[in-house]
Amino acid sequence: MLPSALLLLLLPLSSLCSTLSPSISPPSPCTSLLTQSRLVYICQAQGLRSVPSLIPPHTQVLLLAFNGISSVSQFSFPDLPLLRSLSLGAQHLAGSLSVGQSAFLHSPNLTSLDLGGNLNLRLHPEAFGGLAQLEVLLLDSNGLDETVLESGLFRDLTNLRKLDLSFNRIRRLRPDPSFFPLTSLSYLILKLNKIDSVCGEDLRSLRNRKLELLDLSSNPLHFTDSPSCSNPFRDIALGTLDVSSMDWNAEKVETFFRTISGTKVERLKMNHAAALGSGFGFHNLRDPDEDTFSGLNSSEVWALDLSHGFISQLAPRVFSAFSRLISLDLSSNKINRIRPGAFSGLGELVSLNLSGNLLGELLSPSFQVLCPTSLQALDLSSNHIGAIQYGALDGLVALETLSLRDNALTRIPSVRLPGLTLVLLSQNRISDVYGLSSFSPRTTFLDLSGNRLTDLGSLWEILELRSLRYLLLGRNRLSRCSPSYASRQVPGKGLLYLDLSDNALGGVWKSGQCKDIFQGLGQLESLNLSRNHLSSLPEDLFQGLTGLQALDLSWNDLRGLRSGAFLGLSYLRSLNLQGNSLVTLSLSFLVPLTSLESIDLSEVTFVCDCGLRELWDWMGATNVTVQLGGRTASCMLPSPTLPEPLLVTYLQENC
Ligand SMILES: *[C@@H]1O[C@H](CO)[C@@H](O)[C@H](O)[C@H]1NC(C)=O
Ligand SMILES: *[C@@H]1O[C@H](CO)[C@@H](O)[C@H](O)[C@H]1NC(C)=O
Ligand SMILES: *[C@@H]1O[C@H](CO)[C@@H](O)[C@H](O)[C@H]1NC(C)=O
Ligand SMILES: *[C@@H]1O[C@H](CO)[C@@H](O)[C@H](O)[C@H]1NC(C)=O
Ligand SMILES: *[C@@H]1O[C@H](CO)[C@@H](O)[C@H](O)[C@H]1NC(C)=O
Secondary structure, three states: OOOHHHHHHHHHHHHHHHHHHHOOOOOOOOOEEEEEEEEEEOOOOOOOOOOOOOOOOOOOOOHHHOOOEEEEEEOOOOOOOOOEEEEEEOOHHHOOOEEEOOOOOOOOOOEEOOOOOOOEEEEEEOOOOOOOOOOOOOOOOOOOOOOOHHHOOOOOOOOOOEEEEOOOOOOOOOHHHHHHHOOOEEEEOOOOOOOOOOOOOHHHHOOOOOEEEEEEOOOOOOOOOOOOOOOOOEEEEEEEEOOOOOOHHHHHHHHHHHHOOOOOOOEOOOOOOOOOOOOOOOOOOOOOOOOOOOOOOOOOEEEEEEEOOOOOOOOOOOOOOOOOOOOOEEOOOOOOOOOOOOOOOOOOOOEOOOOOOOOOEOOOOOOOOOOOOOOOOOOOOOOOOOOOOOOOOOOOOOOOEEEOOOOOOOOOOOOOOOOOOEOOOOOOOOOOOHHHHHHHHOOOEEOOOOOOOOEEOOHHHHHHOOOOOOEEEOOOOOOOOOOHOOOOOOOOOOOOEEEOOOHHHHHHHOOOOOOOOOOOOOOOOOOEEOOOOOOOOOOOOOOOOOOOOOEEEEOOOOOOOOOOOOOOOOOOOOEOOOOOOOOOOHHHOOOOOOOOOOOEEOOOOOOOOHHHHHHHHHHHOOEEEHHOOOOOOOOOOOOOOOOOOHHHHHHHHHH
């Protein structure tokens, strides 16, 4: 079936056009559209009971979904030699759709056919006759049973690549010998059926090929440890094997993988495994252990997705069958304990995702077995990690990306990660940056937003990271600046992006502290000071920022801007003053801003005195883009608020 978003996109078009051409006879409910040099004929959701007779002969894409067509035969369609894609999905108004013998004979170039969503589809045994070019066939949600695979239906489809049979009533997976010649078939989607076993010779007709995707998810598949069920995937290589959403417990998982032992599987998806793992507080189910996946030890799996399950402990050597694994996704389980040696054998792992688990602490032995490996990305976000043992992650010399976002850390971890460049520590409870430069000396991107930092002087300490380019310190509690740092030489010359939004810097500068905080940041291109309770800007605050291009001062309490406020910002292109209360605004503040391209003055409150006349005149003449927000700058007059046209008149008459 077409994604419904596309339908939404197309619907207004067709309804629009049908009302635009009311007098043509017979009135066509359909619309032609030329997109990417393809002629698309759109007749979706028009209440049609049959295929329209006047389809343009050069049509390449024909969309007939969501109508009430109850049957199609080779007499239903005119000659459409160029037709590549036909959608006949969801003829709900008809109740059922029947497809006659060689129904698509007049469109021999068809490569994609969508019949999905016709709940009681009836197919003539030779319905697909003549479609030698067909590559994609969608038969999802069609109420089909296993005979669809066992009656030579797809015989003529010698170019078929993808067959989607999801959401049907197939109980047996035993494709008949007519599948032998379909050597291009490599995407077979069977999710949400009723297949309860696949054994031995069942897939004989698919042998000697690689299936890029075999999706068996959400089937009641059962494997018992018996010699009568031998490996059904013999002589079949698998790209992705999807066995997600099964109710297999650890024993059944083990039996399944022993049964298919020896089969090459590149990517294994076993997410939403509802019975694998003891969960949190349950004791009747077992966590996977060293034996669970052992049948896969020669499968050479490189991507394993075990996300969204109930694994609570990672047992020693649980992944030892996966010596070629590159990517391991364990996110959204209930993992609260990583036993020593859990990751042993993962000699080539590059990416490990433990996000969304119940880890409270990280201990040294957990990750030590990964040490000499190539691990580059570790996601530990959204756990409850409050403690990281000294040196717990040391040795992960290749690690480049580490996310500890959304945990309970109160300090920078006491670990040394010399290769780290991307560090995500946002949404913790970190109150100082002590130890940062030994933790991740080569960081280029550091997110510390949403923590409990109070000292603006920390900025100088952070800037000792000489590689740092992007620094996010928003949503902290920066409200003081300790003078001991203030005397330091600023080394952070390479910083490009600094977010200090949502702090309390107004108070810091009001009390006269750290007005030279930005000195030396000559490369900085973007500075965010939004939501900082700034009521004025210290003279020379921005003086050192000679490379600055974007300055966000929105949602502060600025009441005026002195003429020298932006001195030195000759490269500034965008200035955001949204949501301030600029009681007076003399245009002299704009003088140094010789590169200004846009200024945001939306939701700014002005007083309508004659100073404003100057601004209004300037806005009329300048090619700087001025944003005034939905309702334009409201105006606190001594007299009542005036809407813009009246305001302009007022200014013209009185100034
Ligand atoms: C298929 O399309 C090509 C152009 O893409 C056209 O030349 C050819 O005639 C079509 N085939 C048939 C059998 O109509
Ligand atoms: C896989 O495990 C079996 C025993 O379970 C063992 O005999 C075999 O040598 C192992 N294969 C590899 C490639 O490690
Ligand atoms: C880890 O998994 C979570 C949840 O499934 C996902 O949002 C996140 O992007 C993943 N992290 C990485 C580094 O892929
Ligand atoms: C500045 O930070 C605020 C959050 O307080 C955000 O909404 C805004 O988009 C940021 N500005 C820029 C230019 O990124
Ligand atoms: C504004 O327009 C003038 C001439 O129309 C041009 O010389 C000047 O460079 C433009 N300024 C900007 C910032 O684009």
